[in-house]
């Protein structure tokens with residue numbers, strides 16, 4: 001992977017400020033189509049086998065990488081496979097297992113609290129409604145959308161740091177507040193696209209359009225991007241900035257979906 005370069009030399013998209021609503025919608029949807037071609041295998045980058053595992057993994061992913069969470073959860077779910085088991089956990093034992101994900105005391109409190117709430121209020125099942133999910137301890141809108149979109153098939157836009165940065169670079173919105181970003185971006189796309197759009201944008205942010213040094217010279221979105229030139233434009237230098245499967249390296253999941261073209265991530269301690 002990683003050999004795709006911009007189809008044509010990008011012209012700066014200068015006229016974005018005066019872009020009509022219709023032109024914005026068309027440009028946004030074109031970028032989404034390009035991303036779909038670039039990442040036909042886009043997926044959530046947390047390993048999970050059921051809604052409870054996804055909920056727990058998403059809570060653990062705050063302030064750390066999905067890779068680190070994926071390296072931690074196999075041991076965690078071996079010891080505490082159900083909400084009932086996790087609700088009854090000895091906090092210190094749980095803390096030790098999740099320690100590699102950082103902020104482990106607060107995260108252990110959240111996991112025990114949310115597991116007790118699942119046991120007591122929802123019969124040990126993860127609820128499939130936003131209003132119920134956001135009432136669980138440690139669960140915000142972003143976590144709720146990840147769970148709804150990927151474990152329940154309910155369309156949702158996930159505004160994480162990558163998503164917010166990229167949609168502002170593309171001038172799809174100038175909002176900073178994640179809820180306002182979510183509202184503005186969801187108005188540009190049909191509902192059926194929301195979940196996959198989120199995965200594709202986050203994939204692009206992790207692989208090519210990085211926070212500090214976007215690899216503009218190796219970016220297929222460049223002809224459509226008003227921020228082209230914010231990063232490295234030399235194609236050879238830009239290619240060296242590509243990450244994960246785009247840069248020939250392992251991905252973040254220890255158990256990626258079968259269509260993932262890269263290598264699985266190594267277990268904890270192996271790298």
Ligand code: SF4
Pocket residue numbers: 169208209210214215216217219220221222225226227228229230231
């Ligand atoms: S890498 Fe550069 S050209 Fe590509 S989307 Fe990001 S800012 Fe735009």
